[in-house]
Amino acid sequence: MDDKSGHSHSELSDVALRVRALETLLVDKGYVDPAALDAIVESYETRIGPRNGARVVARAWTDPKFRERLLANATSAIAEFGFGGRQGEHMAALENTRRRHNLVVCTLCSCYPWPVLGLPPVWYKSPAYRSRAVLDPRAVLAEFGLNLAADTEIRVWDSTAELRYIVVPMRPEYTDGFDEEQLAALVTRDSMIGVGLALSPTNGSPKS
Structure with missing residues (x-):
């Protein structure tokens, strides 16, 4: 398991880019409220x-x-x-x-x-x-x-x-x-x- 994950840093970066692209698409199409998404991310980063x-x-x-x-x-x-x-x-x-x-x-x-x-x-x-x-x-x-x-x-x-x-x-x-x-x-x-x-x-x- 490379880097304790079975994934290289470049692969993880690619995943992060795809997630960001998906988030942007969902926001642009009105499926996700940007404020709600930010609140969820902030919650997991600071409180969970x-x-x-x-x-x-x-x-x-x-x-x-x-x-x-x-x-x-x-x-x-x-x-x-x-x-x-x-x-x-x-x-x-x-x-x-x-x-x-x-x-x-x-x-x-x-x-x-x-x-x-x-x-x-x-x-x-x-x-x-x-x-x-x-x-x-x-x-x-x-x-x-x-x-x-x-x-x-x-x-x-x-x-x-x-x-x-x-x-x-x-x-x-x-x-x-x-x-x-x-x-x-x-x-x-x-x-x-x-x-x-x-x-x-x-x-x-x-x-x-």
Whole structure:
């Protein structure tokens, strides 16, 4: 998977150009209100996306009671942040440990928890990822640069329209004393899908 997506930068640029052309055509023909389109884009850029999921994970790392609620009823716990709605009506949280690693895929199409992770990356929707994540998850993770210990169990979860998942990655070492904002900065989109780990801090002390 080139660039963790199976697509080169030039291909992604071509896709972006085609999307822009389609948007222009729809606006010119009056099918789409430009203001409504801008509002949707702004919403996903500033209010919906991986930063929301990162806040949820950071809270789970620092608040044991919230962690329990999240693992027991993710939909309800996530709603405490005001996150929910379309594509996030029914959520489940999967906690990674040193003995078990969780990986999320949608084998049917591209079911994905928009309220906490935003729009799915291109590679998540690709046939290669959707099939190989199930057949050989360890090899797929290795292609993302994630080489797990041989004794770490990998569990693959199939996201559906009825139930979507968020992975709670392991908290990085040397983050004692970090507040939720600092911890959230270490949580990546890939770590909440399961193809990566949370980032390690640059040093053993909280960032200023």
